[in-house]
Amino acid sequence: MKIESAKQKQASDWRLGIAEKIFNSLMSNAAILMIILLSGIFITLLYSSIPSIKQSGLGFIYGRVWDPVTNQFGGLSFLVGTIITTFLALIISFPFSISLGLILGEYFKKGIVSEIFKNIIELMAGVPSVIYGFGALYFLVPAIRHIETHLGVPAYGVGILTASIVLAIMIVPYWASVAREVINLAPNDLKEASYALGATRFELIRYIILPFTRSGILAGMMLALGRALGETMAVTMVIGNNNVLPKGIFDPSNTMASVIANEFTEATSDLYLSALIEIALLLFVVSLIFNLLGRQIIKRMASR
Amino acid sequence: MAKNKLNSRIFKDRIFVSILLLIGCICALPLVLILFFIVKQGINSISLQFLTHLPKPVGEKGGGVLNAIVGSLMLISMAAVISIPIGILGGIYLSEKKGTKIANLARSSAEILQGIPSIVIGIIAYLWIVKPMGHFSALSGGIALGFMMLPVILRTTEETLNLIPNSIKEASLALGVPYYKTILRIILPCGISGIMSGIIISLARVAGETAPLLFTAFGNPYLNTNINRPVQSLPLIIFNYATSPYDDWKQQAWGASFVLLSFILIISVVAKFVTRRWRVQF
Numbered sequence: 001m002k003i004e005s006a007k008q009k010q011a012s013d014w015r016l017g018i019a020e021k022i023f024n025s026l027m028s029n030a031a032i033l034m035i036i037l038l039s040g041i042f043i044t045l046l047y048s049s050i051p052s053i054k055q056s057g058l059g060f061i062y063g064r065v066w067d068p069v070t071n072q073f074g075g076l077s078f079l080v081g082t083i084i085t086t087f088l089a090l091i092i093s094f095p096f097s098i099s100l101g102l103i104l105g106e107y108f109k110k111g112i113v114s115e116i117f118k119n120i121i122e123l124m125a126g127v128p129s130v131i132y133g134f135g136a137l138y139f140l141v142p143a144i145r146h147i148e149t150h151l152g153v154p155a156y157g158v159g160i161l162t163a164s165i166v167l168a169i170m171i172v173p174y175w176a177s178v179a180r181e182v183i184n185l186a187p188n189d190l191k192e193a194s195y196a197l198g199a200t201r202f203e204l205i206r207y208i209i210l211p212f213t214r215s216g217i218l219a220g221m222m223l224a225l226g227r228a229l230g231e232t233m234a235v236t237m238v239i240g241n242n243n244v245l246p247k248g249i250f251d252p253s254n255t256m257a258s259v260i261a262n263e264f265t266e267a268t269s270d271l272y273l274s275a276l277i278e279i280a281l282l283l284f285v286v287s288l289i290f291n292l293l294g295r296q297i298i299k300r301m302a303s304r
Numbered sequence: 305m306a307k308n309k310l311n312s313r314i315f316k317d318r319i320f321v322s323i324l325l326l327i328g329c330i331c332a333l334p335l336v337l338i339l340f341f342i343v344k345q346g347i348n349s350i351s352l353q354f355l356t357h358l359p360k361p362v363g364e365k366g367g368g369v370l371n372a373i374v375g376s377l378m379l380i381s382m383a384a385v386i387s388i389p390i391g392i393l394g395g396i397y398l399s400e401k402k403g404t405k406i407a408n409l410a411r412s413s414a415e416i417l418q419g420i421p422s423i424v425i426g427i428i429a430y431l432w433i434v435k436p437m438g439h440f441s442a443l444s445g446g447i448a449l450g451f452m453m454l455p456v457i458l459r460t461t462e463e464t465l466n467l468i469p470n471s472i473k474e475a476s477l478a479l480g481v482p483y484y485k486t487i488l489r490i491i492l493p494c495g496i497s498g499i500m501s502g503i504i505i506s507l508a509r510v511a512g513e514t515a516p517l518l519f520t521a522f523g524n525p526y527l528n529t530n531i532n533r534p535v536q537s538l539p540l541i542i543f544n545y546a547t548s549p550y551d552d553w554k555q556q557a558w559g560a561s562f563v564l565l566s567f568i569l570i571i572s573v574v575a576k577f578v579t580r581r582w583r584v585q586f
Contacts, residue, residue: 016482019482019484020482020483020484023483023484023487023488024484026393027393027394027396027397027400028397028401028406029393030389030390030391030393030394030397030458031393031394031397031398031401031406031407031410032406032410033390033394034394034410034413034414034417034454034455034458035406035409035410035413037413037417037451037454038413038416038417041417041420041424041428044428044431044432045424045427045428048431095327096327096328096330096331099323099324099327099328099331100327100328100331102324103324103325103328107321107324113325117328120328120331120332120335122572123335123339124331124332124335126508126509126512126568126569126572127335127338127512127565127568128511128512128513128514128539128564128565128568129512129513129514129515130512130514130539130542130543130546131338131342131512131542131561131564131565132338133543133546134542134546134557134561135334135337135338135341137546137547138341139334139337139338139341169331169334169335172331200313200314200316200317201317201320201321202313202316202317202320202321203313203317205320223419226419227419229421230420230421230422230423230424231421232421232422232423232514232515233514233515233539233543237543237546237547257421257423257515260423260427261423261515261518264427264430264518264519265518265519265522276427277427277431280423280424280427283421283423283424284420284421284424287419287420287421288416288419288420291415291416291419292416295415
């Protein structure tokens with residue numbers, strides 16, 4: 001009798017051990033999968049762009065001609081288009097992001113105003129890219145066309161400026177929420193000290209909070225930049241999709257993401273496909289760098 | 305004199321706040337405009353027929369977006385099936401094995417994965433699934449969306465579980481409950497609200513994603529429920545209709561935007577409700 005129950009116990013112990021092992025291995029495999037996924041993505045992109053790297057070399061970056069028919073793949077116009085649109089977008093969204101960050105992080109931490117703006121930011125982040133693009137086609141493009149006819153430049157309506165404005169609207173929620181976080185991080189003793197010296201809120205912001213949060217706001221900019229670089233749909237819809245080096249901010253152009261979206265399914269030759277994948281590789285690496293930098297800065301601030 | 309100076313400083317402060325609030329309101333303007341027009345135009349084009357019929361060719365009145373609605377639901381559920389179990393398991397690992405090399409590496413990987421442009425994810429799904437299979441398919445689209453949900457679920461699970469005090473786990477282990485049962489029956493239920501809201505938020509995000517579907521799910525004018533065939537989805541149909549030159553189609557695009565946006569809003573509200581109802585409280 002006793003022996004039997006001991007045996008039973010042994011059996012159930014054994015079963016338990018198996019269950020434990022299975023659970024542990026599932027858990028660690030799920031975590032390891034993340035690492036495999038990331039390295040797999042990088043290796044796949046690198047491997048698939050080898051033909052294009054071999055063919056064009058560095059010319060891929062400074063070449064001006066993008067002609068799939070003659071197998072000439074120079075991506076300079078997309079690089080320039082991406083850089084201009086992104087930076088214009090950052091400049092436009094800067095005042096909005098900082099204002100929202102200050103409103104939520106300093107002036108109205110609680111209460112109805114804060115709830116309203118919080119919801120606005122959440123909604124802005126929740127609206128899909130394609131709907132922003134649609135809205136821009138409907139409202140912004142005619143408005144820009146109107147301005148262009150007044151200025152006497154060719155009135156395309158679509159172009160770098162239009163894309164930048166849409167992008168700016170789309171990155172505001174990300175930048176603003178990072179700004180809010182870092183503004184919240186400003187040390188209370190400094191704030192209290194400045195109030196004790198009779199500072200107004202405006203002076204507190206100007207002399208304490210802004211200097212303290214400068215690097216954090218920069219980090220927010222980098223995270224927003226990483227997002228803006230990869231933003232595809234809205235930009236594709238309003239940038240005009242023109243593979244020529246842009247001469248001004250009203251010109252139609254193309255960004256790295258939008259050229260992939262436009263041409264990937266039409267890429268007939270392997271080399272063409274490989275060239276587009278090389279653009280994706282560049283996009284991946286650049287957005288990775290900005291993301292890591294931004295996160296690093298925020299982590300350093302938070303640990304201080 | 306001193307009083308004057310003080311007054312002017314206070315005045316400056318007031319002006320500054322008003323400017324901030326003004327800029328904040330300007331910022332909300334495009335959002336309000338878009339939402340207003342989607343509701344206004346969307347209501348016009350939405351009807352029972354719109355929700356239960358397939359698209360008609362250009363020029364013919366009527367037609368709906370049933371194929372896109374079905375396709376979107378298929379893609380989202382596939383993404384959820386792939387990403388939820390892996391994401392939660394990985395999240396448990398990260399919070400349980402804090403500080404180990406693998407955990408740190410996996411956490412950074414997830415952070416980076418979260419920042420990868422969605423179009424790059426689309427290319428990866430194309431290279432890994434569409435190319436070997438030889439055709440576009442709903443499956444590849446679902447996997448692409450799953451890749452986007454995975455890091456979000458993993459991070460929110462980890463963050464939620466980190467909030468749960470160790471004493472609960474210790475109490476359970478001290479009572480002789482096996483480790484895996486402690487995690488599954490004690491710790492996970494404690495953090496269910498955070499995990500659920502992470503899942504719902506990531507669902508809302510991928511529901512509107514278009515870029516990864518361009519070369520995976522591809523789009524399909526007919527109703528399809530086979531995961532090996534291309535499917536239409538709401539964001540794709542909005543993109544196609546919005547960039548088309550036909551007024552009929554643009555009107556349809558407003559309707560589709562209305563459906564998509566209401567879906568996203570409803571699940572976001574559900575997420576909020578879930579967090580409020582079952583908040584982690586200790």
